[in-house]
Amino acid sequence: LLLLLLHLHLHKLKLSTSELHLRSPKAAPSPTTFFEVTRPVPSSNSSCSLLLLQHDFASTYSKPPATASYAPPRCLRRHLRRRSPVRAVLEWSAACRGRQFDRIFGVWLGGVELLRSCTAEPRPAGILWTVRKDVTKYSSLFASPQTLAVYLGNLVDSTYTGIYHVNVSLHFYFDSALAGASSHRRPPAFTSPADLVLPISRNLPLDDGLWFPIQNSTDVQSKHLAIPRNAYRAVVEVYISFHQDDEFWYTNPPDSYISANNFTGVPGNGAFREVTVRLDGEVVGAVWPFTVIYTGGINPLLWRPITGIGSFDLPSYDIEITPFLGKILDGQPHEFGFGVTDALDVWYVDANLHLWLDSQSSYSVGNLIKHEAPDFTPTVVSQFKGPDGKFMTSANRRISSTGWVKSSYGKITTHFFQRLNYENLMVFAANGSSQAVNQTIDSNYGTFTKNPSSVLYSEEVFQTFPLYVYTGNTDQTNDTYSTVVNVSLEFDEKRISGERFGFSFSNLRNLQTAEGNMTVKGNLVTSGIGSTQQVYRYESTDGCYFRNVSSSNYTILFDESEKSCTESASVSSGNFFTEWSTFPARGTYYASEEN
Ligand SMILES: *[C@@H]1O[C@H](CO)[C@@H](O)[C@H](O)[C@H]1NC(C)=O
Ligand SMILES: *[C@@H]1O[C@H](CO)[C@@H](O)[C@H](O)[C@H]1NC(C)=O
Ligand SMILES: *[C@@H]1O[C@H](CO)[C@@H](O)[C@H](O)[C@H]1NC(C)=O
Ligand SMILES: *[C@@H]1O[C@H](CO)[C@@H](O)[C@H](O)[C@H]1NC(C)=O
Ligand SMILES: *[C@@H]1O[C@H](CO)[C@@H](O)[C@H](O)[C@H]1NC(C)=O
Ligand SMILES: *[C@@H]1O[C@H](CO)[C@@H](O)[C@H](O)[C@H]1NC(C)=O
Ligand SMILES: *[C@@H]1O[C@H](CO)[C@@H](O)[C@H](O)[C@H]1NC(C)=O
Ligand SMILES: *[C@@H]1O[C@H](CO)[C@@H](O)[C@H](O)[C@H]1NC(C)=O
Ligand SMILES: *[C@@H]1O[C@H](CO)[C@@H](O)[C@H](O)[C@H]1NC(C)=O
Ligand SMILES: *[C@@H]1O[C@H](CO)[C@@H](O)[C@H](O)[C@H]1NC(C)=O
Ligand SMILES: *[C@@H]1O[C@H](CO)[C@@H](O)[C@H](O)[C@H]1NC(C)=O
Numbered sequence: 001l002l003l004l005l006l007h008l009h010l011h012k013l014k015l016s017t018s019e020l021h022l023r024s025p026k027a028a029p030s031p032t033t034f035f036e037v038t039r040p041v042p043s044s045n046s047s048c049s050l051l052l053l054q055h056d057f058a059s060t061y062s063k064p065p066a067t068a069s070y071a072p073p074r075c076l077r078r079h080l081r082r083r084s085p086v087r088a089v090l091e092w093s094a095a096c097r098g099r100q101f102d103r104i105f106g107v108w109l110g111g112v113e114l115l116r117s118c119t120a121e122p123r124p125a126g127i128l129w130t131v132r133k134d135v136t137k138y139s140s141l142f143a144s145p146q147t148l149a150v151y152l153g154n155l156v157d158s159t160y161t162g163i164y165h166v167n168v169s170l171h172f173y174f175d176s177a178l179a180g181a182s183s184h185r186r187p188p189a190f191t192s193p194a195d196l197v198l199p200i201s202r203n204l205p206l207d208d209g210l211w212f213p214i215q216n217s218t219d220v221q222s223k224h225l226a227i228p229r230n231a232y233r234a235v236v237e238v239y240i241s242f243h244q245d246d247e248f249w250y251t252n253p254p255d256s257y258i259s260a261n262n263f264t265g266v267p268g269n270g271a272f273r274e275v276t277v278r279l280d281g282e283v284v285g286a287v288w289p290f291t292v293i294y295t296g297g298i299n300p301l302l303w304r305p306i307t308g309i310g311s312f313d314l315p316s317y318d319i320e321i322t323p324f325l326g327k328i329l330d331g332q333p334h335e336f337g338f339g340v341t342d343a344l345d346v347w348y349v350d351a352n353l354h355l356w357l358d359s360q361s362s363y364s365v366g367n368l369i370k371h372e373a374p375d376f377t378p379t380v381v382s383q384f385k386g387p388d389g390k391f392m393t394s395a396n397r398r399i400s401s402t403g404w405v406k407s408s409y410g411k412i413t414t415h416f417f418q419r420l421n422y423e424n425l426m427v428f429a430a431n432g433s434s435q436a437v438n439q440t441i442d443s444n445y446g447t448f449t450k451n452p453s454s455v456l457y458s459e460e461v462f463q464t465f466p467l468y469v470y471t472g473n474t475d476q477t478n479d480t481y482s483t484v485v486n487v488s489l490e491f492d493e494k495r496i497s498g499e500r501f502g503f504s505f506s507n508l509r510n511l512q513t514a515e516g517n518m519t520v521k522g523n524l525v526t527s528g529i530g531s532t533q534q535v536y537r538y539e540s541t542d543g544c545y546f547r548n549v550s551s552s553n554y555t556i557l558f559d560e561s562e563k564s565c566t567e568s569a570s571v572s573s574g575n576f577f578t579e580w581s582t583f584p585a586r587g588t589y590y591a592s593e594e595n
Pocket of ligand 7: 319477
């Protein structure tokens with residue numbers, strides 16, 4: 001008999017343990033390759049590669065991260081000297097065999113997080129997977145020696161035998177046609193990588209990841225940082241993952257329901273969560289995160305070999321803090337903090353501070369003009385009788401800031417806004433043995449930048465994260481029950497940006513639907529199946545990508561992809577930007593070049 005490991009968290013009401021074994025009918029003869037559907041990272045033959053770390057993660061839980069020294073390879077130094085464009089790609093490749101959980105891990109260079117990810121759960125015959133991530137935006141780090149750190153908290157014993165064998169590499173590509181980053185452009189730069197990236201994470205040495213663990217709603221974790229006085233632009237990039245009692249926060253019922261039914265061990269606090277980003281105690285931005293489902297989540301058979309959206313490369317979230325620069329250009333340390341509204345143990349949060357520096361001057365000055373981040377409370381409408389009931393949770397919030405910074409590039413005014421919307425309908429039925437969650441998060445955010453005579457740069461992003469999770473338990477006799485699950489998970493994102501040099505647009509629709517069932521006896525899944533369909537459609541001014549793939553029970557049913565597709569939608573007017581009218585811009589969107 002072969003045993004596979006699963007996490008089963010949704011049946012919190014029925015099951016106190018989250019660990020189950022699956023008795024799989026047959027062994028796969030050779031290793032299975034797991035993958036996340038995403039568009040390929042552009043590459044070329046003009047490249048150089050560097051193996052950063054080769055490590056076996058066995059009993060690494062609560063141990064120091066694996067570390068290695070990075071030094072810029074000669075091929076890169078040559079290109080950096082010529083200031084020619086470079087695209088950087090981080091590659092994680094791993095193999096594992098046996099039984100093991102899905103483990104969260106992080107990759108940091110100089111304390112800056114490059115990748116947050118989750119391992120795939122192995123099979124007895126072994127699995128392989130590779131993650132390739134464009135890390136060009138961290139280019140400034142690659143120019144000097146750094147310490148690489150990888151934390152993957154794994155435990156190995158006679159039952160959980162899987163050791164993760166990992167290679168971490170960096171590839172640099174030099175074809176100018178491939179360079180997404182326009183490093184040749186004159187500053188002020190809005191689409192080029194930052195000149196400096198500072199970590200807002202915990203320092204080595206430590207016996208954990210460099211992320212801050214956030215354990216409850218009042219827990220605010222922070223770090224003090226002094227930034228160079230000649231910064232003229234700043235963006236906080238936040239990395240987030242949620243675990244244990246909040247791994248499925250969007251399925252957590254209100255406490256009133258839990259206590260009325262005397263459910264013990266059921267995580268509560270309702271289904272809404274918000275990650276706040278604070279500067280010197282003030283909320284400067286918020287993240288309503290995408291509901292990443294890890295490779296062991298809900299019904300692990302759904303994610304084999306197609307893994308859940310974002311599970312191999314968790315999204316990070318950008319908060320523009322340029323409007324606040326005037327407050328922190330004094331050369332003194334300032335506090336960058338994170339909190340999670342209604343958090344249950346535990347959230348892992350850290351961030352990277354991307355800074356653009358004025359090479360012509362040793363200091364900039366600035367001032368905040370306006371900042372609005374009104375308090376809000378999610379509304380919850382509860383309707384329940386015994387274990388059956390309905391809960392509607394909704395929330396919305398707006399955050400905005402406007403400020404100017406004066407550098408040798410002139411006096412530049414930046415406006416940043418976020419509009420966030422959340423709806424969650426949760427229905428318990430059949431004496432609480434089934435739960436349906438239908439949730440949508442909408443995030444609309446953008447940055448507008450101008451100098452006194454013209455608009456310099458605008459970017460606006462629309463994200464929609466629809467989620468549907470149904471779990472139903474049936475046939476409960478003694479210690480055996482069956483469970484049926486349906487999942488629909490979607491990550492949609494439209495991005496539009498424009499500057500003096502051009503205009504870019506992208507539209508991603510990435511949808512997974514999955515169905516599965518399993519019969520569980522005690523801790524053993526005695527039978528089960530999981531099927532997943534995914535359609536990934538990306539269109540942009542830089543090209544497009546389409547993939548339509550489906551798997552069932554470890555077998556790919558079909559897999560169609562196209563690297564080129566029809567012309568993407570052309571948008572030619574600045575009116576597209578929703579906050580255009582509220583931003584006091586003089587001149588037209590395509591402002592003329594400076595003389
Ligand atoms: C890269 O090299 C391969 C094999 O040498 C060749 O087939 C391919 O055309 C090259 N691609 C580019 C973009 O030069
Ligand atoms: C790691 O690299 C070594 C040496 O190149 C190779 O033998 C091994 O198969 C690689 N492992 C993975 C998981 O890619
Ligand atoms: C919240 O977490 C912090 C940090 O672990 C801890 O000090 C504090 O006691 C906790 N508060 C509550 C109410 O549990
Ligand atoms: C919950 O527990 C309380 C006190 O033990 C008891 O009075 C009540 O009847 C219980 N309710 C249910 C729904 O079991
Ligand atoms: C719910 O439980 C009650 C009492 O145990 C039982 O009478 C009823 O048939 C159950 N309903 C369903 C839909 O299972
Ligand atoms: C979820 O809710 C949305 C909006 O109310 C609705 O359009 C959709 O059909 C629902 N999905 C499911 C699976 O019930
Ligand atoms: C439940 O377990 C008991 C004791 O092991 C057994 O006698 C009984 O037949 C089982 N019932 C069912 C429906 O399997
Ligand atoms: C679950 O999915 C199946 C197959 O797509 C469908 O027939 C069924 O109605 C769905 N059930 C729920 C509760 O969403
Ligand atoms: C699980 O799904 C398969 C295929 O749809 C079906 O044949 C089987 O009866 C289902 N098993 C359970 C326990 O629902
Ligand atoms: C995906 O492929 C399947 C099987 O060929 C087909 O039925 C389905 O319509 C395709 N979906 C899209 C969006 O192209
Ligand atoms: C699922 O896979 C197992 C093992 O490969 C096989 O025995 C079983 O028949 C499959 N079930 C379905 C419904 O395809």
